[in-house]
Amino acid sequence: MNIQIAKLILVGAIPLAFALGANAQEGHILAGGVGVENISVERTAKDRMDITLDLDLSRLYLKSDKACLLTPVLTRGDKSLDLPAVGLYSRGSFIQYLRGGRCTLSDNEKMTYSVKKAPRLVNYSTQVPWEDWMDGAVLQIRSDRFGCRNCDEGSSLTEGLGGYTMPTFTFEPEFVYARPKAEVRKSRSISGEAFIDFVQGKTAVVETYHSNAAELAKIRAGVDSVRIDPDITLNGITLKGFASPEGPYALNERLAKGRTEAIRNYVRDIYRLDNKLFTTISVPENWVGLREYVAASDLPHKAEILSIIDDDTSFKNLDAKEWRIKSVYKDEYAVLLQDCYPYLRRTDYRIDYTIRSYATADELEEVFRNRPRNLSLEEFYLLASKYRPGEEEFNNIFHEAVKTYPEDPVANLNAAMAKMQEGDYDKVLDYLGMTGDGGDALYAHGLFLALIEDYAGAEGYFSKAMAAGVPQAEAALEQLVRRKEILFLK
Numbered sequence: 001m002n003i004q005i006a007k008l009i010l011v012g013a014i015p016l017a018f019a020l021g022a023n024a025q026e027g028h029i030l031a032g033g034v035g036v037e038n039i040s041v042e043r044t045a046k047d048r049m050d051i052t053l054d055l056d057l058s059r060l061y062l063k064s065d066k067a068c069l070l071t072p073v074l075t076r077g078d079k080s081l082d083l084p085a086v087g088l089y090s091r092g093s094f095i096q097y098l099r100g101g102r103c104t105l106s107d108n109e110k111m112t113y114s115v116k117k118a119p120r121l122v123n124y125s126t127q128v129p130w131e132d133w134m135d136g137a138v139l140q141i142r143s144d145r146f147g148c149r150n151c152d153e154g155s156s157l158t159e160g161l162g163g164y165t166m167p168t169f170t171f172e173p174e175f176v177y178a179r180p181k182a183e184v185r186k187s188r189s190i191s192g193e194a195f196i197d198f199v200q201g202k203t204a205v206v207e208t209y210h211s212n213a214a215e216l217a218k219i220r221a222g223v224d225s226v227r228i229d230p231d232i233t234l235n236g237i238t239l240k241g242f243a244s245p246e247g248p249y250a251l252n253e254r255l256a257k258g259r260t261e262a263i264r265n266y267v268r269d270i271y272r273l274d275n276k277l278f279t280t281i282s283v284p285e286n287w288v289g290l291r292e293y294v295a296a297s298d299l300p301h302k303a304e305i306l307s308i309i310d311d312d313t314s315f316k317n318l319d320a321k322e323w324r325i326k327s328v329y330k331d332e333y334a335v336l337l338q339d340c341y342p343y344l345r346r347t348d349y350r351i352d353y354t355i356r357s358y359a360t361a362d363e364l365e366e367v368f369r370n371r372p373r374n375l376s377l378e379e380f381y382l383l384a385s386k387y388r389p390g391e392e393e394f395n396n397i398f399h400e401a402v403k404t405y406p407e408d409p410v411a412n413l414n415a416a417m418a419k420m421q422e423g424d425y426d427k428v429l430d431y432l433g434m435t436g437d438g439g440d441a442l443y444a445h446g447l448f449l450a451l452i453e454d455y456a457g458a459e460g461y462f463s464k465a466m467a468a469g470v471p472q473a474e475a476a477l478e479q480l481v482r483r484k485e486i487l488f489l490k
Helices: 090-097 212-227 249-273 287-296 300-310 317-330 328-344 361-370 376-385 392-404 409-422 428-432 439-451 455-467 470-486
Strands: 034-044 048-056 067-076 079-082 085-089 109-114 121-127 138-146 152-157 186-194 232-242 276-282 347-355
Touching: 034 287, 067 121, 109 121, 138 470, 212 232, 212 249, 212 347, 232 249, 249 287, 249 347, 287 300, 287 328, 287 439, 300 317, 317 455, 328 347, 376 392, 376 409, 392 409, 409 428, 409 439, 428 439, 439 455, 439 470, 455 470
Parallel strands: 085 109, 232 276
Antiparallel strands: 034 048, 048 121, 067 079, 067 085, 067 138, 138 152, 186 347, 232 347
């Protein structure tokens, strides 16, 4: 069962229609006392830019022979676009231009007003085709002043009064941590292999013989790690001894059994353990290990030797197989004797134990600091719930959990979530590769791709996660749809 521990809210961008700040809302005064208010520069479609503003003409003043042309200009760098202009005329200049057959100062003029008949407020609006350079463009107004007979008396250009910047999209991640299943019994085991040498034909354990001291220490270290912990109960020790195929099978059978029991007695006597705790298994001849070695080797007659090993019909017994290899492929057999057979003679061990459960927060905290391996995945989860998601302590708990349970899907899922919440994406894919293909894993994959801005890939995973019943996937998909809308994407 999944539960949501955290939802981190990041502010996403929305389409931007530029509005003037506090000072601009009071108006900008142009030539002739014209005020400019309520400027909006907005991309309203994939292929269209809308520009609107209000011109306050209530204080318009022009001398009797004067005129003024106001031209909104979109500009960015060396790119600019003149928008339809507004022509303003004094009474005398307006009559003069009418008599001359001209009522505009420019061919690009959108509106014409005389001082006498000008309205108090003019709502200016226009549309232009969108071009990529308009991202980041600002709106300015150029004032061109004219005297009698249309003589030019100079012009001026405002600072930027507004502008447009393409909206950005920031994915708002919802981090969902999976609660592991509770363990009724915390059963654990330690496994390994020891290569203990015996005197030829003997079964007694000689600690000083060859490298036996180091090999026996492996088994003791495993037992010690269990016995010194008061929270751990030793449940059993399994020893599985292997002999090599060298020599008669009957002899190897006796040696494998006797040597395995000798190792059991060695461990039992050191720790004064009950025989009932031990399980011994003996494999008289380790043909599985022999086959693995030959298959991975570059022996000259590798295929032929493998054929003999695999043939259970042509040979009466294993002794016949071994004799066939020894007699026909003498050079290869010599290599096997030296390089392979010593490693076939080994003892696999498994130490089974249980760990008690921890009930209080203080216990969980203490065990986490000193013996984190003793915690179950659920106990890691319960400990993390003491902290706020995203806090260092919170994240460290899930990072330690995945170290303790490196192959567990839930541990890897939560570690991936913690890394993503930290903004550290380097190991996320490694963790996600261990999460399986369930709905939670699909959602986590989608979340990662969205965070690294691979939105197309994220959409695919979120769709699959939603089909698998993950409720957070639908909200994530809605964000990606919104992204397409605000960025005018298909």
